[in-house]
Amino acid sequence: MVQFYPGIDLHLKRTFMVLMNANGEVVDKQRITNQEITTYLQEKVPQETYAVLETTRNWLFMVDLLHEHVQQVDLVHAKAVRTIANAAVKTDQIDASTLAHLARLNYIPKAYAAPRKRATCAQPWFKLQQSPAGSAAGGI
Numbered sequence: 001m002v003q004f005y006p007g008i009d010l011h012l013k014r015t016f017m018v019l020m021n022a023n024g025e026v027v028d029k030q031r032i033t034n035q036e037i038t039t040y041l042q043e044k045v046p047q048e049t050y051a052v053l054e055t056t057r058n059w060l061f062m063v064d065l066l067h068e069h070v071q072q073v074d075l076v077h078a079k080a081v082r083t084i085a086n087a088a089v090k091t092d093q094i095d096a097s098t099l100a101h102l103a104r105l106n107y108i109p110k111a112y113a114a115p116r117k118r119a120t121c122a123q124p125w126f127k128l129q130q131s132p133a134g135s136a137a138g139g140i
Helices: 034-044 059-069 092-104 116-130 132-138
Strands: 004-010 014-021 026-033 050-054 072-076
Touching: 004 059, 004 092, 014 034, 014 092, 026 034, 026 092, 034 059, 050 059, 050 092, 059 072, 072 092
Parallel strands: 004 050, 050 072
Antiparallel strands: 004 014, 014 026
């Protein structure tokens, strides 16, 4: 049974984590570098955890890492989380806390997480589309 809910606001170089228990009490919150995530998960996050994070361009490594350490992982459809998307005040801590609360209440608008094989196959195509040569070839 899931007892903990980390809300994760993932960025390219750093992440804000809010770990909440089943009663909605914040057990831990901190900003960490992405290199510190494995240590954080090992030291602070129990196995009986349901982790959620928004879809970002670097979600794949985090989902893989979370699957090694926690019971359940879901991606959140960022635009469907109205409390974050329409918030007047947006901070990493507020976003992470909101995600943890929504996970605890089972109110997560889930996004599809492609299996690693499919996701990694799409990466070279995405990079090609982003390159100057790829953008010229994209119109062909």
